Structures are given as C-alpha cells and as structure tokens.
Amino acid sequence: DWTMNAYKDDAIDKIRKQVGDGKVICGLSGGVDSSVTAVLIHEAIGDQLTCVFVDHGFMRSGEADQVVTLFRDHYNIPLVHVDASDTFIGAIEGETDPEVKRKTIGRLFIEVFEQEAKKIGGADFLAQGTLYPDVIESVSFTGGPSVTIKSHHNVGGLPERMNMKLVEPLRELFKDEVRDLGRELGLPDSFVGRHPFPGPGLAIRIPGQPITREKLDVLRKADAIYLEEIRNAGLYDAIWQAFAVLLPVRTVGVMGDGRTYDYACALRAVTSTDGMTADFFPFPPELLGRIANRIINEVNGINRVTYDFTSKPPGTIEWE
Numbered sequence: 153d154w155t156m157n158a159y160k161d162d163a164i165d166k167i168r169k170q171v172g173d174g175k176v177i178c179g180l181s182g183g184v185d186s187s188v189t190a191v192l193i194h195e196a197i198g199d200q201l202t203c204v205f206v207d208h209g210f211m212r213s214g215e216a217d218q219v220v221t222l223f224r225d226h227y228n229i230p231l232v233h234v235d236a237s238d239t240f241i242g243a244i245e246g247e248t249d250p251e252v253k254r255k256t257i258g259r260l261f262i263e264v265f266e267q268e269a270k271k272i273g274g275a276d277f278l279a280q281g282t283l284y285p286d287v288i289e290s291v292s293f294t295g296g297p298s299v300t301i302k303s304h305h306n307v308g309g310l311p312e313r314m315n316m317k318l319v320e321p322l323r324e325l326f327k328d329e330v331r332d333l334g335r336e337l338g339l340p341d342s343f344v345g346r347h348p349f350p351g352p353g354l355a356i357r358i359p360g361q362p363i364t365r366e367k368l369d370v371l372r373k374a375d376a377i378y379l380e381e382i383r384n385a386g387l388y389d390a391i392w393q394a395f396a397v398l399l400p401v402r403t404v405g406v407m408g409d410g411r412t413y414d415y416a417c418a419l420r421a422v423t424s425t426d427g428m429t430a431d432f433f434p435f436p437p438e439l440l441g442r443i444a445n446r447i448i449n450e451v452n453g454i455n456r457v458t459y460d461f462t463s464k465p466p467g468t469i470e471w472e
C-alpha cells in the first residue's frame with residue numbers, strides 16, 4: 153500500500169529526529185498496537201530500543217509465550233520478560249473501583265519500565281502504542297462535555313511525574329491503519345489480525361468483586377473456550393473483539409443429581425471499525441448454546457452463561 157509505505161518512512165524519520173542517540177524502552181502487551189510500535193521503532197533506531205514484556209498476571213492463556221516467541225525468534229528484537237504478577241495482583245487485590253484499578257496498573261507499569269531502564273543504564277524515552285481513539289476517549293467523549301470515560305493505562309493512567317519522555321508514533325492512527333502499517337512492516341497476518349486486548353487485561357473483566365488468582369484462572373479458561381469456538385466457527389475475523397467477563401453473582405444450578413451454586417459469566421462480542429462505536433455480534437443461537445455448554449461443563453466455578461447485547465454507545469466495549 154503506497155500511502156502506508158510513505159507514512160512508514162515519514163514516521164521512521166520523525167522517530168529518528170525525536171530520539172537522536174537516546175535509548176528507548178517499549179512496553180509490549182501482545183497486542184497489535186504495541187507490536188507495530190516496537191517493530192517501527194526498531195526499524196528506525198535498531199539497538200537503541202529495548203522491548204519489555206510485563207506479565208502482570210492478567211494475561212490470557214498462552215499470551216506470554218506467543219509474544220516472546222514472535223519478538224525473540226521472528227524479529228530478533230531484544231526483549232526483557234518481566235514476571236511482575238505478584239506485584240500487580242497484590243496491588244489491586246480487594247480493589248473493585250474500575251478507575252483505581254486502571255490507575256494502579258498504569259502506575260505499576262511505569263515503575264517496572266523505570267526499573268528496567270535503570271538496568272540498561274537509563275532510558276530517555278518510553279514508547280507506547282497509543283492510538284487516536286485512545287487519546288480522544290481518555291480526554292473527552294465525542295460531542296459531550298469534557299468527561300473521562302476511562303483512563304486507558306497508556307494515556308490518562310500515566311503518573312504525572314515520569315523520568316522518560318513519550319514516543320507515540322501511532323497517535324494519529326486508527327486501528328485499521330495500524331493494521332495496514334503492521335503488514336507494511338512485515339508482521340504476520342495472524343498477528344496483525346488479532347483482536348484488541350486492553351493494557352489492564354483480565355483485571356478489568358472481573359467487575360464488582362475482589363480479584364483473586366482463582367478468579368483469574370476461572371475467567372482465563374472460559375475465555376479460551378469462547379475464543380476457540382469462535383475460531384472453529386470461522387468467525388474470528390468477522391468480530392472486532394470477543395471476550396468473557398466473570399460476573400460477581402452466584403446462581404443456583406443443577407448438574408447430574410446435585411445442586412450447584414457457582415458464578416455466572418457474560419460473553420461479549422462486537423463488530424466495530426475503530427472501537428469508538430460498536431454493535432453486538434449476532435451469533436447463531438446454536439453456537440451460543442454450544443459455547444455455554446462447554447464453559448459450564450469444562451470450567452469449574454461457572455454454572456451460568458449470559459450474552460451481552462449492548463452496543464456502544466450507550467455501553468462501552470469493556471465492562472470497566
């Protein structure tokens with residue numbers, strides 16, 4: 153694509169001008185945005201870039217391995233893998249307020265990046281895959297009064313005092329443009345086509361209740377089954393984003409000849425072009441039935457599955 157090729161060259165130029173001979177740290181989340189940011193910056197400044205993958209314990213199943221493999225083996229980009237799950241889970245255990253969770257996670261991310269920066273003798277810049285919609289939505293809601301809907305950890309969630317300056321080469325782009333740029337940079341299609349995944353991860357998909365490792369495990373299992381079924385049905389690419397949410401309510405069920413009293417989960421799937429508006433995805437009911445059955449049978453701790461029919465607006469895509 154000619155336009156994206158020109159955009160890429162221009163972006164590389166700007167990064168070189170901004171960074172000079174400084175050192176850059178880039179947080180990788182496994183998502184498209186941070187991956188494209190990292191590969192772009194690596195093209196611009198090579199080994200002045202160090203990538204850091206922070207496992208905060210709120211990742212989906214298999215995610216950490218996929219990221220490490222892609223970057224180390226495929227791209228040969230230096231990558232530090234930090235297991236900080238004890239710190240992150242410890243910090244928000246018992247916290248139920250969505251904004252407090254987001255801000256705490258944002259602050260801890262920066263602390264980890266600053267520690268890693270020290271280890272490489274200091275870094276001058278922190279790179280982030282902030283997109284245009286992230287900027288808009290963290291600042292104000294389209295058409296309305298200036299009000300924060302959510303502090304995306306990579307925009308409004310940053311601490312005021314930070315030693316590093318930001319490099320955000322995707323700040324003017326929408327998701328579909330980032331995907332084009334990713335293809336231009338040679339990222340595999342399987343990666344470029346991935347559904348978005350929020351920085352705070354599963355921590356914002358366990359609303360209204362204290363987060364524990366057990367609950368994270370339960371959610372991870374349900375989420376994996378849901379996505380496996382969506383892939384098997386050939387629907388992954390037709391959906392902008394799909395995920396499970398663990399609800400803070402227990403309900404009565406019956407299994408075999410016993411009573412169950414377990415948690416309910418909600419399934420969310422939406423179509424969208426930029427994440428700013430979205431419609432619920434109209435699954436065939438049989439497929440939803442099969443997914444519900446599998447989750448209830450295979451995941452200990454869930455005995456009821458519901459589907460979220462809310463569009464955005466008035467809902468948001470994530471529940472928190």
Ligand code: XMP
Nearest residue numbers: 303304305348349350351352427468469470
């Ligand atoms: P909402 O829930 O605001 O989400 O409708 C819009 C899109 O943004 C993703 N999202 C995030 N991405 N950091 C991110 O990098 C965040 O803190 C964050 N919060 C939400 C969300 O998954 C959806 O694709």
